[in-house]
Amino acid sequence: MISCYQLSQIISEFIDGELSEDVCVEIRQHIAFCPDCRREHEQFLKLLTFFHCNCMIQITETTHLELMQVIFEEFEKPLKIEHKPRKISKKRKTS
Amino acid sequence: MLNKMRSFQKSTILPALPLADSELVKRAQRGNTAAFEELVKRYEHKVYNIAYRMLSNEEEAKDALQDTFIRAFRFIKKFKGDSSFYTWLYRITTNVCLTRLKRRKGKESVTLSLDEPVKDEEDMIRELPDVTHTPEILFERKQTQQAIQTAISELPSEYRSVVVLRDLQGLSNKEVSKALQLSIAAVKSRLHRGRVFLRKKLSKYIEQ
Known part of the structure; x- marks a missing residue:
């Protein structure tokens, strides 16, 4: 049976549904009998619920317009032409 | 300036039906600024949220938002489509934020004290209704x-x-x-x- 330490290492993957069914069955059995690991599992689930409930911040119209303004200025910038120095060939033609 | 901006925004009229990101990217790569603006509208909120969560500062998040889209605008022609557009855009966002965090590290501590409240989000509009x-x-x-x-x-x-x-x-x-x-x-x-x-x-x- 899976140990508490082993479970603590893979609990994130278990919650994300990324483990094989065999391992998941073992974990469920462990959680059913181990109050500490059950508590840990519940806390991780609650943590993720917090994240999902955490509201998405919408930007204001002013912020959007400021953003479009800087992109517009970028668009208006003249193209920079890089003047690369001419490579001087080291080989000299020998007559 | 605003009139010029409006003409920039209306430079090419997009069809009424929403286009896929990949199509907008292709058009933006060909210089269609309206397509780029549509991409901005689609992702500005998410980019801002990533920046705010990374930086914990409203003003810095706004700056990071601008830096991200300027970089995206400059380099959109180099985007090859190996990943989705938003993955590419989020990579730029996190890089911009990590650079800012590194710079900040030199000036002050990156972490905030638990006693120090973060910027109030009261006046920000929320997507999810209460x-x-x-x-x-x-x-x-x-x-x-x-x-x-x-x-x-x-x-x-x-x-x-x-x-x-x-x-x-x-x-x-x-x-x-x-x-x-x-x-x-x-x-x-x-x-x-x-x-x-x-x-x-x-x-x-x-x-x-």
Whole structure:
């Protein structure tokens, strides 16, 4: 049976549904009998619920317009032409 | 200036039906500024949210938002479409934020104290409607949100970017690995460590 330490290492993957069914069955059995690991599992689930409930911040119209303004200025910038120095060939033609 | 901006915005009229990101990217690569603006409208909120969660500062998040889209505008022609557009855009966002965090590290401590409240989000518009409006519940929710943001700001930056993209923005492990150019194993490991860290920091709220 899976140990508490082993479970603590893979609990994130278990919650994300990324483990094989065999391992998941073992974990469920462990959680059913181990109050500490059950508590840990519940806390991780609650943590993720917090994240999902955490509201998405919408930007204001002013912020959007400021953003479009800087992109517009970028668009208006003249193209920079890089003047690369001419490579001087080291080989000299020998007559 | 504003008139010029309007003409920039209306330079090419897009069809009424929403276009796929890939189509907008192709058009933007051909110099269609209206297509680029549509991409901005689609992702500015998400980019801002990533930046705010990474930087814990409203003004810096706005600057990071601008830096991200300027870079995207400059380099859109180099985007080859190996990943989705938003993964590419989020990679730029996290890089911009990590650079800012590094710069900040030299000037001050990156982490915030637990006693120091994060910037108030009261006047920001929220996407999700409040189902419950009693002052007590709203106050409690606000406190929890502040605690979450403070805990995130205390995460080491390498864990923070993974947690923000995976748990707050809802990207898959594969998308996070592409956005941050990490292996999937590294994403999983950092995500787990980040969650363990946050579980400890937020134990007061989680154990309730």
